[in-house]
Amino acid sequence: MRALAILFVVLLFVGCGSQPAPAPVPKAEEPAAPDTTAPAPVLAHEVQSIVTASCLPCHAAGGSAAKYDLTTPENLAKLVVPGKPDSSKLYQVLASGKMPPSGKLDSTRLATFHKWISEGAKDK
Numbered sequence: 001m002r003a004l005a006i007l008f009v010v011l012l013f014v015g016c017g018s019q020p021a022p023a024p025v026p027k028a029e030e031p032a033a034p035d036t037t038a039p040a041p042v043l044a045h046e047v048q049s050i051v052t053a054s055c056l057p058c059h060a061a062g063g064s065a066a067k068y069d070l071t072t073p074e075n076l077a078k079l080v081v082p083g084k085p086d087s088s089k090l091y092q093v094l095a096s097g098k099m100p101p102s103g104k105l106d107s108t109r110l111a112t113f114h115k116w117i118s119e120g121a122k123d124k
């Protein structure tokens, strides 16, 4: 039993010694980086998840900007000119850094919105 325990401890050390450093754990509040090469349904899904995480805290019932409700695809669509990101209010406020007020989205997320609108802003 004792020998087994020692063997176990030795194996544990050897095991740990040969392990590469653990991969850094992504910060919990940060959604996974969007894949801008993704096809339309995936893009729409990514846009939705960025909006949920970065916009809905204010732009939904009870939020400080609830009058601009962004919880439905119809309302989001009102801010979009399909095929024309630069003419779309949605993209303008993101690209100018006006929204979200806490700071401009990173370039990967901005590119996701740009591509989604360029490809017609399909919601599925």
Ligand code: HEC
Residues within 6 Å of the ligand: 051, 054, 055, 056, 057, 058, 059, 064, 065, 068, 079, 089, 090, 093, 094, 099, 100, 101, 102
């Ligand atoms: C911290 C709260 C907050 C967050 C988060 C936020 N907004 Fe806003 N947003 C506001 C407020 C408050 C206004 C009204 C400001 C005004 O009228 O100038 C506003 C206004 C807007 C408008 C109308 C602006 C205009 O010029 O007419 C749009 C579009 C908008 N937000 C989009 C977004 C999007 C998209 C996101 C997410 C990327 C977002 N907002 C995140 C608070 C927020």
